[in-house]
Amino acid sequence: MLSQYMEEFEQEPFEVGEFIERLTWRTNNELQxxxxxxxxxxxxxxxxxxxxxKILQEKQQSKxxxxxxxxxxxxxxxxxxxxKLVERHQTAIDWFGQLDEKINSVAGKIMHLGEQLENxxxxxxxxxxxxxxxxxxxxxxxxxxxxxxxIFTDAARLNEAADVIQKLYAISQDLPPDKFxxxxxxxxxxxxxxxxxxxxxxxxxxxxxxIERMKALAQILSQFKGYTQCVDAYIEQSQMQPxxxxxxxxxxxxxxxxxxxxxxxxxxxxxxxxxxxILNIYQLKLHQYAMTKLDDKKDxxxxxxxxxxxxxxxxKLSTDLQIYMSTIDDDLLQKLTQQIFIKxxxxxxxxxxxxxxxxxxxxxxxxYASKKHQKTQTTKGFRRNMEVFVATRANINIAAIEDYGGExxxxxxxxxxxxxxxxxxxxxxxxxxxxxxxxxxxxxxxxILLRFLMHEHVDYALELGxxxxxxxxxxxxxxxxxxxVVQKTNIIVHLLDKLCNSSVIPCVSNTPKYSDYxxxxxxxxxxxxxxxxxGLDRSIxxxxxxxxxxxxxxxKKTDYKPETDVDTISSTACLQVVQNLQPVxxxxxxxxxxxxxxxxxxxxxxxxxxxxxxxxxxxxxxxxGAMCAIxxxxxxxxxxxxxxxxxxxxxxxxxxxxxNLLLVKPQNxxxxxxxxxxxxxxxxxxxxxxxxxxxxxxxxNTNYLKGIIE
Numbered sequence: 001m002l003s004q005y006m007e008e009f010e011q012e013p014f015e016v017g018e019f020i021e022r023l024t025w026r027t028n029n030e031l032q033x034x035x036x037x038x039x040x041x042x043x044x045x046x047x048x049x050x051x052x053x054k055i056l057q058e059k060q061q062s063k064x065x066x067x068x069x070x071x072x073x074x075x076x077x078x079x080x081x082x083x084k085l086v087e088r089h090q091t092a093i094d095w096f097g098q099l100d101e102k103i104n105s106v107a108g109k110i111m112h113l114g115e116q117l118e119n120x121x122x123x124x125x126x127x128x129x130x131x132x133x134x135x136x137x138x139x140x141x142x143x144x145x146x147x148x149x150x151i152f153t154d155a156a157r158l159n160e161a162a163d164v165i166q167k168l169y170a171i172s173q174d175l176p177p178d179k180f181x182x183x184x185x186x187x188x189x190x191x192x193x194x195x196x197x198x199x200x201x202x203x204x205x206x207x208x209x210x211i212e213r214m215k216a217l218a219q220i221l222s223q224f225k226g227y228t229q230c231v232d233a234y235i236e237q238s239q240m241q242p243x244x245x246x247x248x249x250x251x252x253x254x255x256x257x258x259x260x261x262x263x264x265x266x267x268x269x270x271x272x273x274x275x276x277x278i279l280n281i282y283q284l285k286l287h288q289y290a291m292t293k294l295d296d297k298k299d300x301x302x303x304x305x306x307x308x309x310x311x312x313x314x315x316k317l318s319t320d321l322q323i324y325m326s327t328i329d330d331d332l333l334q335k336l337t338q339q340i341f342i343k344x345x346x347x348x349x350x351x352x353x354x355x356x357x358x359x360x361x362x363x364x365x366x367x368y369a370s371k372k373h374q375k376t377q378t379t380k381g382f383r384r385n386m387e388v389f390v391a392t393r394a395n396i397n398i399a400a401i402e403d404y405g406g407e408x409x410x411x412x413x414x415x416x417x418x419x420x421x422x423x424x425x426x427x428x429x430x431x432x433x434x435x436x437x438x439x440x441x442x443x444x445x446x447x448i449l450l451r452f453l454m455h456e457h458v459d460y461a462l463e464l465g466x467x468x469x470x471x472x473x474x475x476x477x478x479x480x481x482x483x484x485v486v487q488k489t490n491i492i493v494h495l496l497d498k499l500c501n502s503s504v505i506p507c508v509s510n511t512p513k514y515s516d517y518x519x520x521x522x523x524x525x526x527x528x529x530x531x532x533x534x535g536l537d538r539s540i541x542x543x544x545x546x547x548x549x550x551x552x553x554x555x556k557k558t559d560y561k562p563e564t565d566v567d568t569i570s571s572t573a574c575l576q577v578v579q580n581l582q583p584v585x586x587x588x589x590x591x592x593x594x595x596x597x598x599x600x601x602x603x604x605x606x607x608x609x610x611x612x613x614x615x616x617x618x619x620x621x622x623x624x625g626a627m628c629a630i631x632x633x634x635x636x637x638x639x640x641x642x643x644x645x646x647x648x649x650x651x652x653x654x655x656x657x658x659x660n661l662l663l664v665k666p667q668n669x670x671x672x673x674x675x676x677x678x679x680x681x682x683x684x685x686x687x688x689x690x691x692x693x694x695x696x697x698x699x700x701n702t703n704y705l706k707g708i709i710e
Contacts, residue, residue, distance in 0.1 A: 168191075199230055211265050238259050253317070256321060272326070275332070287339075294306060294307060304351065307428075352445065353444055360421065419495055446517065453492070469482050476546075477546055477580050478542045483584075505517075536592075540607060560621045568631060570634075574632035585601070604643065605643045605652075637653070661673070
């Protein structure tokens, strides 16, 4: 049982309550045969368990005491070991200090001895070196033109020969020229020969990429006057290989990165050498490549695209190579780029303007040719006004209206093509123009775009559209194409605004040219808006005129004054008018947007209300006819709901209320006239409608109209 208790005590977490529960459960299970609860047996079990736990406690206590005693013994043993180690460590520190003092003493004596040896050896070495130079100098001073010495003929002793001849050359510069002219000539000749051999050896080492040999030779040549020839030889040989085929730009950056690592290891002045390396690329390789590509100017568009590509790629190349340039050459690459393209950039603006003009002109010619249309001078405004005046006064049409079969002569595709060409030109302009010339060049290109797109295309189409609007007062429902002109014009203007906001305004904002841009655009937009307003006004007038004439000729008097009882339905004339007006409203909503849409719809609705109001004033109404009139007005109200104009809705609501005056019983007229809708109207308007009743003569002398007709 003790082992079982230990297993339960070691469980995590240990709960006393659960332990007692398990003990009780085991006791009850052992007494399965007894039917009643046996508290005595449970008590005995608890007493026995307590005794067992005490025994277990004593054993555990004894075990803890033994472990504590063992721990104290181990602590004492480790403490003694640590004390011995500390003592030995202190001894080692003392020995190390003594050894350090002895080393310092010996080192001081050695340094002193070395200084003494150097003081003795330096004069001796200098004397030996001087003797050696004097021996070589004697050979150059001797008579004769040929000097033979192993040091100058042995290729393995080239470094030694270079050291000797460089010193002899420096000495010879101080010799009097009159006495030692021949000797100086010999030394200079040999100097040039050794220098040439060093450069050749450097080139050989470069081919085999022997970095250590190149570094040694470069260090020797740095003392010679032809050191720049060594740098030039390295650059020339490095750039002899082709730059990744036909596209020179691809291989330049990797090549510079590769050789920069070599230059840092070989030359003592890597930044200067690398600057010269890059300078050679720009002045020779890039300049020749650009001139070859830009030699042909016959195809101006191709030339401009090539110029833009080369210039932009050169600028990007300059940015990539800037990390290899020294800080004093910060703007050198920009200057080199300008030097490469200076001739091409000088006449760029004129060629760009000429090319854009030609492209836009060609696009226009192709468009009108596809329509089989010959552009004419649109100077028919006065003639058009006279035709309208005569047609209105005399009710005759003196000239046929040319509507070109519904053709608007406006093309979104053409506009997009022109805008794409202008966008490409402006993109090139931003890159290729100087900061001072950029605003003027952008304005110039924008003027070309406005001329061809807006004046020669949109304005011309608007003029034709205005002339194609039918004359008012026609009895046949007019064919209206001007709404399509408005829709396409709005689309083109939106596309133009988008281009100007992205490509023109950023180039001219905060410059004096910005006011010039705003002024020209405002004048252009005012001209376009004026013609759009004229066309919309004419189109609305034509539709409203047709409604007036159609109702005048097609609305029968018996519609509103039937002699017999008829079904209460809308008149045929009304239904025909509504049927023709609904597509017109749809066209207006489709072609006009923003605040202009609400203004146009309101104007259309007010004019329609005026015509219908005046038309009803010409009729006489009996009870059945009044019902028909109310049905007609309800149809008109359904139609004008699509206008979404509160003013027009209110006008037709009032008209509907006025029509109710034609229907109500005479004794109810006072009540209707004082209602919410008609109470604020002028009494003359109400009186005019009441007079349209067929029974007006009967009721005018009654008290039903008291306060209305007085």
